[in-house]
Amino acid sequence: MRLHEYQAKELFAAYGIPVQRGVVVDRAEGVAGLDLRYPVVLKAQVLVGGRGKAGGIQLASTPEEAQEKAARILGMEIRGERVRRLLVVEAAQIEREYYLAFVVDRSSRHLTLVASAEGGVDIEEVARRSPERIVKLSVDPSLGFHPFHGRQVGRRLGLSGTLLGQFAEVSCSLYRLACERDAELAEINPLALCDGRWLAVDAKLVVDDNARPRQPDLPADEETTELERMAREYDLSYVELDGDIAIIGNGAGLVMSTLDMVAHFGGRPANFLDVGGGASTEAMRRALDIALRKPGVRALFINIFGGITRCDDVARAIASSPARVPTSIRLTGTNEEEGRRILEQAGMFAFTDPEEAARRAVALARGS
Amino acid sequence: MAILIGEHTRVLVQGITGYQGEFHTARMLEFGTRVVAGVTPGKGGARVHGVPVFDTVEEAVEATGANASCVFVPARFAKDAALEAIAAGLDPVVVITEHIPVHDAIAVVDFARRRGVHVIGPNCPGITAPDRCKIGIMPSHLFRRGPVGLLSRSGTLTYEIVAGLTRAGIGQSTAVGMGGDPVVGMSFVELLELFEQDGETEAIVLVGEIGGAAEEEAARYIREHVRKPVVAYVAGRTAPPGKRMGHAGAVISGTEGTAQAKVEALQQAGVAVAELPTRVPELVARALGR
Numbered sequence: 001m002r003l004h005e006y007q008a009k010e011l012f013a014a015y016g017i018p019v020q021r022g023v024v025v026d027r028a029e030g031v032a033g034l035d036l037r038y039p040v041v042l043k044a045q046v047l048v049g050g051r052g053k054a055g056g057i058q059l060a061s062t063p064e065e066a067q068e069k070a071a072r073i074l075g076m077e078i079r080g081e082r083v084r085r086l087l088v089v090e091a092a093q094i095e096r097e098y099y100l101a102f103v104v105d106r107s108s109r110h111l112t113l114v115a116s117a118e119g120g121v122d123i124e125e126v127a128r129r130s131p132e133r134i135v136k137l138s139v140d141p142s143l144g145f146h147p148f149h150g151r152q153v154g155r156r157l158g159l160s161g162t163l164l165g166q167f168a169e170v171s172c173s174l175y176r177l178a179c180e181r182d183a184e185l186a187e188i189n190p191l192a193l194c195d196g197r198w199l200a201v202d203a204k205l206v207v208d209d210n211a212r213p214r215q216p217d218l219p220a221d222e223e224t225t226e227l228e229r230m231a232r233e234y235d236l237s238y239v240e241l242d243g244d245i246a247i248i249g250n251g252a253g254l255v256m257s258t259l260d261m262v263a264h265f266g267g268r269p270a271n272f273l274d275v276g277g278g279a280s281t282e283a284m285r286r287a288l289d290i291a292l293r294k295p296g297v298r299a300l301f302i303n304i305f306g307g308i309t310r311c312d313d314v315a316r317a318i319a320s321s322p323a324r325v326p327t328s329i330r331l332t333g334t335n336e337e338e339g340r341r342i343l344e345q346a347g348m349f350a351f352t353d354p355e356e357a358a359r360r361a362v363a364l365a366r367g368s
Numbered sequence: 369m370a371i372l373i374g375e376h377t378r379v380l381v382q383g384i385t386g387y388q389g390e391f392h393t394a395r396m397l398e399f400g401t402r403v404v405a406g407v408t409p410g411k412g413g414a415r416v417h418g419v420p421v422f423d424t425v426e427e428a429v430e431a432t433g434a435n436a437s438c439v440f441v442p443a444r445f446a447k448d449a450a451l452e453a454i455a456a457g458l459d460p461v462v463v464i465t466e467h468i469p470v471h472d473a474i475a476v477v478d479f480a481r482r483r484g485v486h487v488i489g490p491n492c493p494g495i496t497a498p499d500r501c502k503i504g505i506m507p508s509h510l511f512r513r514g515p516v517g518l519l520s521r522s523g524t525l526t527y528e529i530v531a532g533l534t535r536a537g538i539g540q541s542t543a544v545g546m547g548g549d550p551v552v553g554m555s556f557v558e559l560l561e562l563f564e565q566d567g568e569t570e571a572i573v574l575v576g577e578i579g580g581a582a583e584e585e586a587a588r589y590i591r592e593h594v595r596k597p598v599v600a601y602v603a604g605r606t607a608p609p610g611k612r613m614g615h616a617g618a619v620i621s622g623t624e625g626t627a628q629a630k631v632e633a634l635q636q637a638g639v640a641v642a643e644l645p646t647r648v649p650e651l652v653a654r655a656l657g658r
Contacts, residue, residue, distance in 0.1 A: 104470050106580045109477045109551045141478040182469055184550070210443065210549075211469035241608065252548055253522020253577050256603040257645050263606040264644060272607070276466070305524040305531075307493055308388060308464075308505045333507045333527060334395075354528065355646045 001207050001221045004045045006087045008203035015177040017170055017188070019200050022089030028071035032063035037090045042069050045085040046078050054078045059091060092199055097190035098157065099123050100171060101204075102145075102178040104185070105138065111178060113137040113145070113171065117157045119190035145175040163193070170198050182211030227290055234286040236275055243268025245365045246291040246325070248284075249303040250275050250314075258303045261354060267362035270297050279309045284317030292324055299326050301361035303354060306333025315339035319346035326364040330357035370497030370542040371517065371562040371569075372460050372486060373436065377501045380405045380428050380458060382449045383440035384416045388464070392440070392505050393417055399502045404432040407449075425456045438494065438503045439463040446490065447472035454485045462503045463489035463547070473551040480553060487553025493523035493545035506530075506543065514539015516652060517563035519556060520575035521546055521582065525603060528645050529575060536649035538656070541568040548577070556586035564594050571597045571655045573648060574639070576630055578604035583630035591637040597655035598639045601648055602630045 003011075009019045023034050024045070034040075044056030051057060056078050060066035066088065076083045097120035105112040115135045118126050127134050135156045139145045150168025159167055170191065178186040187204040207218060221229070231238030237252065241259075245267050249255035252274050259269045271294060275287045291300065300323050304314050312335045319342050331339050331350040343350050351357035379396065383389040384406025394417050396403050403419050405428040412423035422428035425437070437453035439446060439462065446465040453461045454476070461480065468490045480487040488495055494504010498511040510527055512534045520526040526545045533540065544559055546552050556574060563569045572594070576583040583602060590598055605627040631641050640651045 104474070104550055106550045106582065107555075107585065109474060111471075111474065141474050142482070179471060182471055184470060208470045210467045211471070213444065214469070249524070251522060251524030253520070253525035253575070253603045254528060256522075256577060256607060257525055257528070257601075259607065260603060260605045261644055261646075269606070305527045307507055307523055307527055308392070309524075332531070333510075333524075353646075355644065 001209055001212075001218070002047050003205045003207065003219065004047065004085070005043065005203050006045055006085070007219050008205035009200065011177060011181065011205065012200050012203055015173045017173050017177075017200050018198055019203070020089040020092055022087055024085055024087055025070065026074075026085050028067055028074055031070040031088060032067040034088060036088060038062060039091040040066055041089050041091050042066065042073055043087045043089065044073050044076065044078060044083040045087055046081045046083055048079040048081045051078050056083065092192060092194045092201060094190070094192045094194055094201070096193045098193070099126075099189045100174065100191045101185065101187035101189070102139075102175055102183070103187075108138045110138045110141060111175075113139065113149070113153060113175075115153050115157060119192070123189065139175070145172060147172055163196070163198075166198055181205070182208045182215055184208050227293060231273070231290050234283065234290070236273060236283065236287055236290065238290055239272040240294065241269050241271050243270045244296055244298040245361055246270045246273075246294065246297045246300045247303070248273045248275060248287050248291050248300070250279055250305065250309045251307075254303065254305055258301065258354070258358070261358040262301065262362060265359050265362045267358075267365055270294055275309070279314065281313045281316045284314050285321050288317065288321050288323065297325055298367075299328065299361050299365035301328050301357065303330045303357065304333070306335060306339070309333070310335040311339030312342060315342035319343060319348065328357050328361040328364055330354050369566055369568050370500055371559070371566050372542070372544070373495055373497050373501045373503060375500050377436050377503070378402050378404045378432065378434045379501075379503055380407060380425065380432070380434035380437045380453070381419070381440065382407045382425070382437055382453060383442070384408055384419065384421055385411050385414065386440055386442070388505075389440035390416055393419060395505070395508060396438075396502055399508045400499070401501050401503065405434045425452045425458070429456050429458070434458065436503060437461045439465055441465060443467040443469070447476055450476045450487070451479055454480050454483050454487070457483070458485070460486040460488055460495070460503070461553075462492070462494045463487065463553070464492060464494060464504055465489075466491040468549070470549065470551050473549060477551060477553050488544060489547040489552060491549045492547030492552070493526060495542065495544045496540075497542045498540055504545070506545065510534055511543070512539040514541065515568065515570035515656065516540045516573055517566060517569035517571070518543040518573040518575070519546060519559040519563070520544070521548055521577050522575060522603060523548070525575055525645060529573060529601065529648050532646055532649045533573070533652060536653060538649060538652055541566060550580065556582050557589045560586060560589055560594055564596060569596065571599065571652055573652060574598055574600040574634075576600060576602045578602070578607055578627050578630070579625045581625065584633045587633035587637040587639065590634075590639060599642065599648055599651045599655055600634045600639045601642045601645050602627045602634070603645075
């Protein structure tokens, strides 16, 4: 789950990482009266990228200008996301921009520090153009990240004097935050040098969804649609797509391959829905409910390969909650015979072969 | 020979008294796996399907000579359980549990590396060597012993492909579900190395999915080190960018990690890539000269 900039900066401040003075507002009225030193920067709080280019970040020199621009940004939609909040901060005199992040690295299977003296831009672009400008340090989990690591990295970025020690402090704080708050990514871009001190001018924090139970004070997730949120409450993994064939399967890989099969035979999936490992009858009932709520769904394709999920549990749910659209079922794996028997008693049929079932689903959506 | 497990494997089930642990212990026993012990703290002295339950891994190992573990313990306690198994020297440690925080997985995998223990998972279906041993939750009836080594980031998709192979009369030496999380114990590269050395394995099937760079790393390794034929399938060709598809593993961000990039990297390494999972068996048959 990705946090808004202002939410991430609240955490930064709590961990002693310097951020600009600022206020979050959800309406333009009153912006002129904020107790801030001018000029100020108004920053749209959205989760999509590219807000600067879209006009979501603007400078204001006077309170009147700030209020007027705040009204404009708060009405904006940036790449489909409506701007509901604005972060107003005191503008900083930036001398130089750096990049600093800790990210879970799948290859090394460690938390890895990534830093560069070329901050403020897309770091992946820097990595492509001039990989020698990127400093990486894989953190040994049993050792942790210490100030000396921070100084090593700082030296490689060309830092010296008091700035070096302060950089080490900032990086240790960011590491501690990443570990204690279960971050998959904790990024400061740019980490700016202003008046001889460090300032986190932007903040990006992605928290591991699996860690939600032990991070109870996380803010509400705004990245998802209403159906996606509902699915999460049910512990189902649902992603809305724009087609007309609702898809339910068990296991992310299988569901993805189900989408691929439907597309291969000319159909358009309406969603991705993974009922997960060990799906119970109740979980499957909820999945059916959610998948069929989306308007414009013309057919349903259920693709279940039982492993930890038992076919009889799934069949019970399907048999007891008839779908409002024509349905193609594929059922095989653990307790398959019992599952088929339950479906047959309810007058339903299940394919064994996924390709046949996918073709059938596509045909059903076309009304044939 | 199979890789990582075999007739010598004596399995300990952690979380054996839970719903999944109990159910799949029965399935493993039916398969012929030597499940010799179970562990659930506080339930020592009980029996599950005739298997003795202990309070600690240490006691279980001492009493039964267990040498491998299967972890069904809920996510909150899974890190502790896996560390306990690694500390006791069990190998492999197969972690079935899903929703384990990634920082916990990092700690477990790091400790395993230090101790020279192979961790499979977390969030995985386990490992199966037909006719010899199964650790985990893969449906037993799908398998048949034969020449194909299979490694996969996905659970159910593994079953799909194994079932297809068996239907086509092609058996398996060992099938490994590596797990779908961003941080897992064993990588494609480590498993490819084992399959390349394994005398029973004549062809390798690699099942990947969008997200990360594991398939690209596998492609580089295959080009330089693997002589056996490799067939692959990559799930998620039609997934929209920037959306998370179920596992933490399956997210594409930007250009890196797309199915297309992975398919191209694999093809350049001489791997035959199937367009649909159902098309894998015919490519394997061709690779085996059948």
